[in-house]
Amino acid sequence: MAKVFAIANQKGGVGKTTTCINLAASLVATKRRVLLIDLDPQGNATMGSGVDKHALERSVYDLLIGECDLGEAMHFSEHGGYQLLPANRDLTAAEVVLLEMQMKESRLRNALAPIRENYDYILIDCPPSLSMLTLNALVAADGVIIPMQCEYFALEGLSDLVDNIKRIGAKINPELKIEGLLRTMYDPRLSLINDVSAQLKEHFGEQLYDTVIPRNIRLAEAPSFGMPALAYDKQSRGALAYLELANEMVRRQRRKARTAAAV
Ligand SMILES: Nc1ncnc2c1ncn2[C@@H]1O[C@H](COP(=O)(O)OP(=O)(O)OP(=O)(O)O)[C@@H](O)[C@H]1O
Numbered sequence: 001m002a003k004v005f006a007i008a009n010q011k012g013g014v015g016k017t018t019t020c021i022n023l024a025a026s027l028v029a030t031k032r033r034v035l036l037i038d039l040d041p042q043g044n045a046t047m048g049s050g051v052d053k054h055a056l057e058r059s060v061y062d063l064l065i066g067e068c069d070l071g072e073a074m075h076f077s078e079h080g081g082y083q084l085l086p087a088n089r090d091l092t093a094a095e096v097v098l099l100e101m102q103m104k105e106s107r108l109r110n111a112l113a114p115i116r117e118n119y120d121y122i123l124i125d126c127p128p129s130l131s132m133l134t135l136n137a138l139v140a141a142d143g144v145i146i147p148m149q150c151e152y153f154a155l156e157g158l159s160d161l162v163d164n165i166k167r168i169g170a171k172i173n174p175e176l177k178i179e180g181l182l183r184t185m186y187d188p189r190l191s192l193i194n195d196v197s198a199q200l201k202e203h204f205g206e207q208l209y210d211t212v213i214p215r216n217i218r219l220a221e222a223p224s225f226g227m228p229a230l231a232y233d234k235q236s237r238g239a240l241a242y243l244e245l246a247n248e249m250v251r252r253q254r255r256k257a258r259t260a261a262a263v
């Protein structure tokens with residue numbers, strides 16, 4: 001049964017999409033079956049997966065409003081090796097259309113229910129907002145992965161996101177947890193980075209991934225070729241860091257499964 005993770009942070013440009021694409025490809029490289037869901041009208045994860053967002057007949061929008069079934073919207077990322085539910089600007093309308101629908105926060109969760117067993121991991125790329133779309137992702141997910149840049153203001157927005165996760169947990173999805181906090185675009189030369197890292201460790205403890213993603217030009221270049229860094233330059237520091245993250249994630253899952261079995 002797939003673990004479903006929402007990659008979320010309402011702050012823009014922190015590396016959500018980069019993490020989604022590269023983590024998906026790295027999990028495939030470790031022989032996991034992966035589905036990536038683009039839930040952002042910007043369609044960046046779609047383009048970065050090598051699928052043209054302007055040429056979609058069906059997208060995750062049609063799926064959410066019940067206009068098509070999963071098979072019709074599904075694509076495959078050739079260079080990433082994962083399945084993709086793509087998005088484009090059509091998804092902007094979902095904010096309004098969903099409001100009038102029943103079970104509006106659970107549309108994605110219900111749509112995924114029949115295929116969860118076909119995958120090991122389902123990753124959802126969220127838009128930079130705490131919108132109805134992000135809410136659908138948080139209701140569908142078992143856990144949230146929060147990418148963030150280690151800068152002073154990063155900690156401020158974080159508390160809004162964490163509050164929201166707790167609120168949703170209490171109300172609709174009690175299973176929802178913070179799966180991990182990921183430091184992206186990491187530059188060890190910045191003097192405040194150790195302070196911020198220490199604060200994160202203090203607040204989030206084990207939830208902070210040991211793996212950090214360095215600032216790496218290959219990670220920024222690869223999406224314009226519709227590729228993860230692993231396909232574009234597999235020796236790059238960026239590609240290697242995301243492979244390490246995939247391994248850390250899989251190790252965590254195993255440890256959790258062992259602990260649960262022992263109880
Ligand atoms: N580790 C990295 N090193 C260098 N550039 C990066 C790195 N991670 C992301 N970038 C670049 O930073 C920009 C923002 O990254 P990305 O699109 O992944 O963020 P995002 O959180 O998904 O943004 P949005 O909130 O708009 O959806 C992109 O141009 C991306 O290529």
Ligand SMILES: [Mg+2]
Nearest residue numbers: 016017040044
């Ligand atoms: Mg994005």
